Amino acid sequence: MRELAYYEAKLEALSELMAADESVHLIGGSFLGLSPHRGLFSAIEKNYPDRVIAPPISELGYSGLAIGAAMAGLRTVVDLGTGSFIYEAWPQVVNEAANAFYMSGGQTRAPVVFHVLHGIRGAGAAQHSHSPQAMLWNCPGLEIVLPSSPGDVKGLLKTAARSPNPTIFIDHAQLLETRGPVPEGDGAIPFGRAEVKRAGKDVTVIATSIEVQRSLAVAEQLAREGIQVEVVDPRTVVPLDFATLLESVEKTGRVVIVDQCHKSCGIAAEIAARIAEEGFDKLKAPIRRVTTPDVPIPFSPPLEEFVTPSEPRIIEAIRSVLR
Amino acid sequence: MIPKVPRENLLELCRRMLLIRHFEERLIHLHDEERFSGHYHVYIGQEATGVPALSCLERGDFLFTTHRNHGHLLARGADPRRLFAEILGRKDGYNKGKGGTFHLAASELGFFHTSGIVGGIIPLATGTAYAARAKKSGQITVCLFGDGALEEGAAPESFNLASLWKLPVLFLCENNGKYGAGRAVGAAQSPTMAVYPLTDLPATYKIPAKQIDGTDAGAVHVAVSEAVAKIRRGEGPQFIETQTVRWPGSETNWPVVPVATDAAMAWDVSSVPEAVREWYRSSDPVLIFIRELWEKKQATKEDIAELDRDVRKAVEQAANFALASPFPEPEEALKDVFA
Numbered sequence: 001m002r003e004l005a006y007y008e009a010k011l012e013a014l015s016e017l018m019a020a021d022e023s024v025h026l027i028g029g030s031f032l033g034l035s036p037h038r039g040l041f042s043a044i045e046k047n048y049p050d051r052v053i054a055p056p057i058s059e060l061g062y063s064g065l066a067i068g069a070a071m072a073g074l075r076t077v078v079d080l081g082t083g084s085f086i087y088e089a090w091p092q093v094v095n096e097a098a099n100a101f102y103m104s105g106g107q108t109r110a111p112v113v114f115h116v117l118h119g120i121r122g123a124g125a126a127q128h129s130h131s132p133q134a135m136l137w138n139c140p141g142l143e144i145v146l147p148s149s150p151g152d153v154k155g156l157l158k159t160a161a162r163s164p165n166p167t168i169f170i171d172h173a174q175l176l177e178t179r180g181p182v183p184e185g186d187g188a189i190p191f192g193r194a195e196v197k198r199a200g201k202d203v204t205v206i207a208t209s210i211e212v213q214r215s216l217a218v219a220e221q222l223a224r225e226g227i228q229v230e231v232v233d234p235r236t237v238v239p240l241d242f243a244t245l246l247e248s249v250e251k252t253g254r255v256v257i258v259d260q261c262h263k264s265c266g267i268a269a270e271i272a273a274r275i276a277e278e279g280f281d282k283l284k285a286p287i288r289r290v291t292t293p294d295v296p297i298p299f300s301p302p303l304e305e306f307v308t309p310s311e312p313r314i315i316e317a318i319r320s321v322l323r
Numbered sequence: 324m325i326p327k328v329p330r331e332n333l334l335e336l337c338r339r340m341l342l343i344r345h346f347e348e349r350l351i352h353l354h355d356e357e358r359f360s361g362h363y364h365v366y367i368g369q370e371a372t373g374v375p376a377l378s379c380l381e382r383g384d385f386l387f388t389t390h391r392n393h394g395h396l397l398a399r400g401a402d403p404r405r406l407f408a409e410i411l412g413r414k415d416g417y418n419k420g421k422g423g424t425f426h427l428a429a430s431e432l433g434f435f436h437t438s439g440i441v442g443g444i445i446p447l448a449t450g451t452a453y454a455a456r457a458k459k460s461g462q463i464t465v466c467l468f469g470d471g472a473l474e475e476g477a478a479p480e481s482f483n484l485a486s487l488w489k490l491p492v493l494f495l496c497e498n499n500g501k502y503g504a505g506r507a508v509g510a511a512q513s514p515t516m517a518v519y520p521l522t523d524l525p526a527t528y529k530i531p532a533k534q535i536d537g538t539d540a541g542a543v544h545v546a547v548s549e550a551v552a553k554i555r556r557g558e559g560p561q562f563i564e565t566q567t568v569r570w571p572g573s574e575t576n577w578p579v580v581p582v583a584t585d586a587a588m589a590w591d592v593s594s595v596p597e598a599v600r601e602w603y604r605s606s607d608p609v610l611i612f613i614r615e616l617w618e619k620k621q622a623t624k625e626d627i628a629e630l631d632r633d634v635r636k637a638v639e640q641a642a643n644f645a646l647a648s649p650f651p652e653p654e655e656a657l658k659d660v661f662a
Binding site: 023025050051053055056058060061062063064065066067068069070071072073074076091092095096100101102103104105106107108109110111140141143164165 | 385416417418419420421422426428429430435436438440443445446447448449450451452453454455457458462464476477480481483484487488658659660661662
């Protein structure tokens with residue numbers, strides 16, 4: 001299979017979506033963040049000048065515009081930039097889009113996609129490093145997508161743009177250069193299908209986004225010591241394929257959960273709670289979480305490194321559940 | 324003045340205004356009888372804004388409204404039975420009992436999403452307008468909100484977007500605060516808004532803006548039909564502020580009916596308690612409209628009395644329908660999270 005960089009796969013998905021469906025409109029243009037490749041997006045702008053809109057710095061206003069346009073039949077894909085910026089649009093995302101279908105009694109669909117680059121990108125400090133996915137998970141009505149590979153970003157973006165529901169598409173800036181196989185053709189990946197990224201019998205690592213790549217590197221390293229790590233990626237947390245996660249935990253009896261949300265009420269917290277509720281009798285060791293501690297993300301490099309769910313921290317957690 | 328439309332249309336406008344009045348007076352009684360719970364807001368006193376304004380629209384246009392939505396839905400021809408049923412949380416309600424008074428939606432009438440968040444609909448309205456323009460569908464959007472919504476940041480952000488991109492949207496700001504609580508006598512200015520007149524705010528964003536008397540059905544009809552024509556011609560967004568005098572029944576946190584409206588009060592307010600008589604005599608838009616219909620010989624007192632009787636009967640039947648409608652099954656709570 002051909003290999004692409006994550007940023008290439010993402011641009012390919014956007015180009016193909018624009019070409020295939022003229023109801024797709026892109027609002028905002030930082031889909032590649034501050035990447036050196038960000039200029040490549042201009043090809044899409046040039047091809048579809050009427051369907052790629054550069055909005056003013058009004059996240060609240062243009063997010064609402066995108067939701068309204070989606071209610072009226074367009075497929076709007078909004079780029080909000082950094083994950084923390086979605087808070088500027090919060091009232092529209094969580095109080096209007098998330099509730100629209102439910103509170104209208106099933107009358108009104110809002111098939112909008114909000115794209116952000118979440119997490120610790122490097123020297124972003126507290127206001128440009130946030131991971132909003134756990135807060136959004138507490139707003140029923142939003143689908144939440146967390147790709148971790150070039151194949152996944154392409155396939156999941158296709159599905160997000162075609163979903164009848166509001167969808168939060170959460171990328172990570174540090175994934176953009178990652179290379180991996182991407183099938184030719186449409187490549188759409190259904191929501192709610194976790195993937196076992198690497199099979200192993202000793203311990204399960206459930207990870208999301210950039211932490212999947214870190215967990216895979218750790219698994220490779222520990223394999224040399226004879227420890228077989230299974231890495232499972234939910235890929236979408238809403239809908240969540242919990243059965244696949246539980247199946248892996250049943251096999252290994254040991255689980256470490258890794259994500260970039262803060263520890264309390266984060267993605268790892270919810271998955272851990274469900275494993276404790278539904279798989280307690282399969283566990284041979286306590287569940288461990290590797291997350292950011294409950295502090296804002298600091299600027300200075302050693303401080304930032306200290307709070308990041310890094311490879312050494314994942315290794316330490318794996319060793320602790322194997323003892 | 325009365326709108327320049329055929330007599331039958333005038334009588335229909337009158338019927339819808341009376342429908343709103345009697346519907347909401349009945350609703351307040353239903354609340355007092357503990358037939359439904361939760362806070363709610365009524366449109367009484369603004370009937371001569373919503374009814375003629377929405378009569379200027381086409382089928383297929385988009386409308387957004389707020390927590391004060393009952394009058395807008397009825398003005399657009401919504402079924403009062405399903406409206407009552409929704410407010411009472413019943414199965415036959417427009418939203419299957421999931422929305423209630425705050426979120427009444429009737430997509431077939433263009434009401435896709437009604438937000439109880441002040442200012443929440445203003446960005447959404449720019450969105451349906453954006454979509455209509457992209458699809459060249461000719462549909463326009465009307466966004467109905469109160470003066471308080473201009474205090475939210477969503478308003479100026481949306482005015483900027485609508486103006487930049489010349490979107491086909493009418494912002495209709497219903498200022499129901501003339502002589503309202505906390506305001507100087509005769510003033511319509513909120514003590515918490517620095518901008519006055521309110522039209523200065525959209526005007527800053529180069530949106531043509533007008534201020535009119537919202538109790539004058541004819542003035543509303545002229546202003547809205549002109550604005551709608553400009554929008555359909557591609558001239559971009561328009562803004563209208565209508566001013567009404569707050570209904571005494573809405574002066575308190577929970578609505579109260581000081582006196583049941585009877586169309587005959589258009590000629591004789593002696594039955595109205597003295598404390599509120601002045602509003603019914605000089606500021607009640609429904610009674611003003613009725614009086615004008617009679618003065619301009621568009622309806623006799625008998626015509627009006629008959630219309631009033633018919634509307635009351637329809638409202639009573641609608642309330643009974645809603646009271647007989649079952650509550651949804653509890654498990655309904657788990658449905659419709661996702662399409």
